[in-house]
Amino acid sequence: MLTRKVLKLISSRRGCQRLFFIKTASVNCRRAILEDFAGVVNINPNVLRGRDYVPARYDRIITDPNMSAYVAEVDNKIVAFACARLLDGGRTFLLLSGRVHVSYQGQGIMGKLVRHIKGRHSNNSNILYESFVTDGGNPLLSQVSQNSSEVLTRRVHCFAFPLHDIPLDALKLHGTQISTPTQEHLEKLMSENNCRLFPGGRLIVDWIPLRTDPQNVPLMIKTTHFHTDKSPEQDCLSFGSSYPCNIGLAYNLDIYGNHPESLRAHLHAHLLKIAHNVQRSREYCCDVVDKAHGGNPVNVHLLVYTCMTVDTAILQTLHKLGFPQMEYPVKTQIVMEKSFEKE
Ligand SMILES: CC(C)(COP(=O)(O)OP(=O)(O)OC[C@H]1O[C@@H](n2cnc3c(N)ncnc32)[C@H](O)[C@@H]1OP(=O)(O)O)[C@@H](O)C(=O)NCCC(=O)NCCS
Structure with missing residues (x-):
């Protein structure tokens, strides 16, 4: 059964319009490994306006025992990436480095990846809070801010x-x-x-x-x-x-x-x-x-x-x-x- 079905119009390389049906049920989420480097850095070369730290720190992210990194794939192609990190002695769950390939944005893929990552932490009863950092103009802010508070x-x-x-x-x-x-x-x-x-x-x-x-x-x-x-x-x-x-x-x-x-x-x-x-x-x-x-x-x-x-x-x-x-x-x-x- 489909959990979510989204219709999106995007421009093809030839400039004409194509119809895309992305079913989040067909999105595969899994732990990221060192060999995913190229797939992850190619998701979006313009994250943080060219200031993206993931390419330079990818090895550290994958091997850091305090972090867990995940990818989402569609048809075996990596289309999204995000990491979780526990802070404050394990009380706070931080989601960071999230990005979705531009052709797949707004179709629920990050939502599915976030739920997958949180599901992996659901047995951890020490976690009390979840947080993320963004910039004032990021569209994500209005999406996530309804039930979150601005703390700093x-x-x-x-x-x-x-x-x-x-x-x-x-x-x-x-x-x-x-x-x-x-x-x-x-x-x-x-x-x-x-x-x-x-x-x-x-x-x-x-x-x-x-x-x-x-x-x-x-x-x-x-x-x-x-x-x-x-x-x-x-x-x-x-x-x-x-x-x-x-x-x-x-x-x-x-x-x-x-x-x-x-x-x-x-x-x-x-x-x-x-x-x-x-x-x-x-x-x-x-x-x-x-x-x-x-x-x-x-x-x-x-x-x-x-x-x-x-x-x-x-x-x-x-x-x-x-x-x-x-x-x-x-x-x-x-x-x-x-x-x-x-x-
Ligand atoms: C921001 C971005 C990751 C959103 O991805 P997307 O696939 O287009 O997003 P979705 O269609 O799944 O909608 C957003 C969902 O992800 C959730 N989400 C995304 N990032 C989140 C975060 N850091 N913490 C909690 N939830 C988050 C939203 O709450 C929303 O959940 P819902 O599906 O339950 O409503 C994507 O637009 C992107 O790659 N932007 C460029 C890079 C960027 O700006 N990254 C964020 C830096 S703070």
Whole structure:
């Protein structure tokens, strides 16, 4: 019996109209494996406006014991992909990296894949919440938001500049004491219930929405992280993660805190880190990034995520370094959450 039957009109390659009947009963959902790499990256090369992290991190996604990745196939062709990850000590089920081939969108395929993935977790009685992160303009938001609540909204600032243009001499820390917190230090910061830094006890690190739970620290420790705490006002914590993608070297910088001097020091420290990594690993940049761009100069595509009130300090700092803010369609990053509904 058909569970769902959807009629869709799409344009064929020849430009004429064709009728497609996609029956979700004929969609096969299964665990993704390393060998599915090509099928998965070919689903949609424009996810996240060319900033997709899945191609660069596919092996890690498949082999990470805390993640489970799934594909949906129609006629043995991979048409959709999504992953699940448990967070907050297993209390929260996060769905991420979802995408459906453009010819199959709007036909219930992601809905079927999501139900399949949740079904695989239905015996886990520890799971209380399900969440996902998206951007303010994503159409998915209106689809999923009816029974979910917005639990965190962050501002997105975009800067793009050539990798080799980072002005090392200008990146002075101006005496600001900046440190790389240890695991124990991060655990302490997470258990302190610091509402000024983390309103509602929430944060996002590299697009992963988290509660300020010390059990999430192993995930934070994998990033480039800095802390300043000369005084309570100057308290600032930041996390940076990079990966090569279609539009260059993507760098996600999540900053918590709003003291202008601290913000400047954190930005400088992350830019130094990017430049240092480039120098230290020419192979990484030249082979993976430069080659992927046919020898053209590689851009750093920096997205800085801050609380909604932070603006001028970030903009001024990067402007002074010669990196003006870029117009970018994504202005906000939003975490949605609801009670975990078993399938
Ligand atoms: C967004 C996208 C994945 C939706 O896929 P789709 O097959 O067109 O979606 P469907 O027809 O199944 O309708 C959406 C369904 O998926 C569910 N869904 C999709 N993503 C979800 C998520 N992250 N969490 C929970 N549910 C989700 C919706 O609730 C809805 O469920 P329903 O069938 O029970 O109503 C697809 O349009 C796409 O690939 N877009 C480009 C990539 C992208 O923007 N990804 C999302 C980044 S946040």
